[in-house]
Amino acid sequence: MARNTWDKEADLKAKKEELKNLENTAENDNNPDHQQKIEKCKKKIAKSQDEVDKAKVKLELESKKVEAFEKSIEEAKQTRQES
DSSP, rough: OOOHHHHHHHHHHHHHHHHHHHHOSSSOTTOHHHHHHHHHEEEEEEHHHHHHHHHHHHHHHHHHHHHHHHHHHHHHHHHHHHH
């Protein structure tokens, strides 16, 4: 699950770099095709950012579940040892 989040973050970083390159291109800013590419790239970045955010929330929830499970295991071990 963490790997999935990292992959999404790497994808987002690549898209941001692509946008940076598009914006720094020496092409004429009045070129509608160039502007469309920039806008399309911005939309992709927004979608990727949303995916990253969702993956992080999911990872955090799963991590909390694991922590709760580990805690209950430790409590069960202590109860067993006391018996």
